[in-house]
Amino acid sequence: MKNITVIGSGTMGNGIAHTFAQHGFNVAVVDISDNALSKALQTIANNLDRQVKKGTIDEQAKADTLSRISVFTDLNDGAKNADLVIEAATENEEIKLKLFKQLSEICGENAILASNTSSISITKIASVTKKPGNVIGMHFMNPVPVMKLVEVIRGYATTDEVTATIMELSRTLGKEPVEVNDYPGFVANRVLMPMINEAVYTLYEGVAGVQEIDTVMKLGMAHPMGPLQLADFIGLDVCLAILKVLHDGFGNPKYAPCPLLVNMITAGHLGAKTGSGFYKYTPGSKELIVADKFAG
Known part of the structure; x- marks a missing residue:
């Protein structure tokens, strides 16, 4: 797994992109607004500067991280090569269902489709896709680069293989994943x-x-x-x-x-x-x- 697409460039989206890019992944960030994408890149750069000042990374690591992030306003261009898509759009069920239906058409059949939703049913989101078994929840905590928890939400159809892959991937990011089942609010909320x-x-x-x-x-x-x-x-x-x-x-x-x-x-x-x-x-x-x- 090398290519990660993040849908949404707000607080959670740019934090997720920052974290994956810092750990060596190629990250495509998709948003409908060029202005929002510019702000996201600036936020990531500012947060990396804070890490440099604290001595947790050096200038080369900052440059490498930023070089791995690309931005898109077209969903097809940003998601077509993704091994994993993480949706971090607004917490609106209608928007998420529309996005996942589109992603199911755009992405390869082996791509994993994840949502950063904090409460909306993963099972319902998966129901609009071609492969519900490849749909899972990855609920990151804010601020993403700092907080250790990833709440991994297993939908009714999510496969064992996809769950194990996301659990291991979360550990690769230096996070502590916790697997939970798909009921309203999951555990955290x-x-x-x-x-x-x-x-x-x-x-x-x-x-x-x-x-x-x-x-x-x-x-x-x-x-x-x-x-x-x-x-x-x-x-x-x-x-x-x-x-x-x-x-x-x-x-x-x-x-x-x-x-x-x-x-x-x-x-x-x-x-x-x-x-x-x-x-x-x-x-x-x-x-x-x-x-x-x-x-x-």
Whole structure:
């Protein structure tokens, strides 16, 4: 396996591309926007610069990594020679199903088609392809070059061979793969999202403020980041999308999104990426300040 195609050049896509290229793979990144692809390449270069400053890689390794990455706006051109495709597009079922149906037509019959989805059924995604046995989930964690976990999701039809290949490939990247079965939210988000949602409810019901809730979880439970800050980091819209998958998939009211979360998204406060969520974010500032709505 030499040629990797990554669909989507956002935070997860460029992180996945960075990681594979750094480990010697040829990587094609596909996005519909030239501007998005340019930003992705700049982000990867900036992150490599940080590694150089830390002494984890040298300038030659940085140059070699960047030389292995090519970009495309045409899906056919970017994916036709792929041994493995990793889809890291927006967390939207309709978009993913359309992409995998196209990829099934474009890619060779032995290509493995993987999704970085954090909650959408791999079995459903595989159902629109010609070879469901070659479809699997590779759920990387953000930031991809740093975080060790890869949640490997086995769909109903995923073969033993494909699963073993992806588990070994993940180890080649210096990751720790964990195999899980295909149920709503898998493991990571089935456990994480109800915690985040409960933290939002705790704020909504006036039990405590934003910083107090996060401090309790950081100091009391040894979490490196409080659940409300983590929600901002993930994106409140992404959290809501995952909660809806859990709620629809299980039909259990415990997964119902908190009204405060829904209102914040409706108002356009999606977390760090929009500059405001439970906290407010200023470019270049590392100071964590509670958003005006929740201050005082």
